[in-house]
Amino acid sequence: MLRRLTIRDFVIVDRLELEFQEGFGTLTGETGAGKSILLDALGLALGGRADAAAVRAGRDKADIAAEFDLPADGSLSDWIAAQDLPADEGMAILRRVVEAGGRSRAWINGVPVTQAQLREAGDWLADIHGQHAHHALLRSDAQRGLIDAHAGAVALASEVAGRFRAWQRLVELRRTAEQDSAASERERELLAWQIDELRNLAFDADEWSEINQEHARLAHAAGLMEGADEALATLGDGEAAVASLLRHISVRVDAMADIDPGLGDVRELLSGAAIQADEALHALRRYRDRLDLDPQRLAEIERRIGAVTDLARKYRVDPEGLPDLLDDWTRKLDELVARADPVHLAEQEAQVRAAYEQAASRLSAVRRPAAERLSHEVSEAMQTLAMAGGQFAVALEPCAPSVHGVETVEFRVAANPSQPLRPLAKVASGGELSRIGLAIQVMTSRDSATPTLIFDEVDVGIGGGVAEIVGKLLHRLGRERQVLCVTHLPQVAACADWQWNIAKSKRGNEVVSAVTPLETEGRVEEIARMLGGVNITDTTRRHAAEMLGVSAAS
Secondary structure, eight states: OEEEEEEEEETTEEEEEEEOOSSEEEEEOSTTSSHHHHHHHHHHHTTOOOOGGGBOTTOSEEEEEEEEEOOTTSHHHHHHHHTTOOOBTTEEEEEEEEETTSOEEEEETTEEEOHHHHHHHHHHHEEEEOTTHHHHTTSHHHHHHHHHHHTTOHHHHHHHHHHHHHHHHHHHHHHHHHHOHHHHHHHHHHHHHHHHHHHHHTOOHHHHHHHHHHHHHHHTHHHHHHHHHHHHHHHHSSTTOHHHHHHHHHHHHHHHHHHOGGGHHHHHHHHHHHHHHHHHHHHHHHHHHHOOOOHHHHHHHHHHHHHHHHHHHHTTSOGGGHHHHHHHHHHHHHHHHHHTOHHHHHHHHHHHHHHHHHHHHHHHHHHHHHHHHHHHHHHHHHHHTTOTTOEEEEEEEEEEEETTEEEEEEEEEESSTTSOOEEHHHHOOHHHHHHHHHHHHHHHHHHOOOSEEEEESTTTTOOHHHHHHHHHHHHHHHTTSEEEEEOSOHHHHHTOSEEEEEEEEEETTEEEEEEEEEOHHHHHHHHHHHHHTTSOOHHHHHHHHHHHHHHHHO
16 A cells, blocks of 8 residues: 655655555545645656646756555565565665756666566556546446456466467468569579578688688788798897896896895896797797798688678678678578468468467457456445435447457446446446446456555535545445545535645745645544635534444444
8 A cells, every 4th residue: 555655856745755645545635736736746756747837836856756565466576586676674765856857767776677567567556537537438448448357367367368360471472472472582592592601611700810810821821921930030040139138137036136125126126028039939930830921721711701792792780790691591592382372371370360369259258257247336436425326337249359368358337227228438428427437447456465545535526425435435345455535526525534635835936835634623624624715604514514424333
C-alpha cells in the first residue's frame, strides 16, 4: 500500500509530505483546490507521462517521491531483483524529477531507471481510475482489454496476437512465392553466383591484417636489413660498440660504488642499461637473421591483396566487411529458397495456424467464465445503483480469426426490464454510463492484485441515495485493499475510514495547495460544507454528523 507521498514544486503544490492510512480514504475540497493534482503527482511517480507544465511557476524542477509497501505476492520483489535493483527493507520508493525544460529522470530505491521501468513497477503498486474512465468503456478495444485483464488473460491475449501475426506473415510469403516464382528464381541465381565468388576467395578479416603486415615487411625488406645492420654495428661490433662501452663503464662504476656508497643509484642505472643493451643486441640479431629478400612471396601477397580489394570495390564494402557480406547473402539465399517453395510454406502456414487456433481456443475458454462472472456482478450492482431491473452482459460473438482471437467482445446493457440488451455505447445515458462504469471498475478492481486503488472523481453524474451506495461499495472494497477517492459527494465522503481536506490559499503573489487530515469534528464541518455550500447551518451540521454516524455503524 501507499505509505508516503512527498511533493515539491508541482503545479500549485510547493511542499507536501503526506502519510497515508489503510482502508478507504477520501480527498475533498473546493473545486480547483488541487485534489486531482495530488493524484497527478502520484501518477507521475508511477511512471506517467512527464510535462514541463507540471513544474511550479518560477521553479527549476518538480520532485515527487512515493513510498510503498512491497506487495505480499512477491512479484514486484522478484522483478526488482531481476532488474538488479536494491531491495529496501520491504519498501519500494519511486521517485520522479521533471525539470522546467521538460527533461525527466526516474529512480527506484535510489537507483536511476528508465520511465518504462518506473511504469512497470508502478503497475504492481497502484491502479488509477480517472475522471473519464467510464467513457473509455464505450470503445471496443477497452472492453476487450478489460475482460482479458479480468480473466487474467493479458499474457495469453498477447500470445494469440503474436501467433496470428506469424500466421499472416506466412500466408503472405506463400502467396508471394506462388505469384513471383520467376523473379525469385533470377534473384536466387544471382545471389548463389555472388556467394560462390566470395566463398572461392576464402577470405577472413584476420587474414587481411596479417597479409598487410607481411606485405609491408617484404616491400621494405631492403631498408629494414640496412637499418638492422647499421644498428648492430653501432650497438655490438668493435671496441666502440655501445653495448661494450656500457658494460665497461658499469664495471668501473661498480668498483667505485664499493668505495663510495653515494654512487649506488648510478651503479643500478648503469647496470640496468648494460643489461638492456645486451638484450636489445641479441633481439636485433635474431630479427636480422629472419630478414630476407623474397620477391616471389611479395608478388604472391600483392596478387592476394589485389583479389581482395577488387571484390571489396565491386561490392562496395571495406575488405574487412566481405565475410559479413557473405553471411548476409547466405542467410538471404536461405530465406529465398524457403520462400520459393509454396508447398513447404503451406506446410509451415498450417502448423502456425494450428498453433494460433490452439492459443485462441484457450483464450476463449478463459474469457467465457470471466464474461459470465462480470455480467452477473455488474448486473447485481446495477440493482443498487438506481437501475432496478437493469441487466449488464459481456457478449462474446464468434468472428473470423483475428489478432484478438476468434470472438468479439461487446458490453451490452438494458437499463430496465422492458428493454432488450443493446450495445453500451448506444443505449446508456450520461448518468447511467457513470453508474455502470463505476460498477465495472469496482468489480474488476476486486480481482486485481494491485494493493492500492485510486478513483479520481469517478462518481461524477450520480447523487442522492445512489451516491451513498457507491460510498458503501468503496468502503467494502477498502476492507480488502487501500482505496483513495477524490470526490465532491458528501455521501461518498461520509463512508470513508479517513478523510483529508484539500484547500488552496494565497501566499504573497503565489497560490499554494495545502492538505489537512480531518478528525471527527473536522469531518462534520467538511461534509456540512459539501452538503450546504457557503452558508453552513446547525441543521446542516446535524445532517453531516448523522451521515457520519450511519457510516460508523455500517
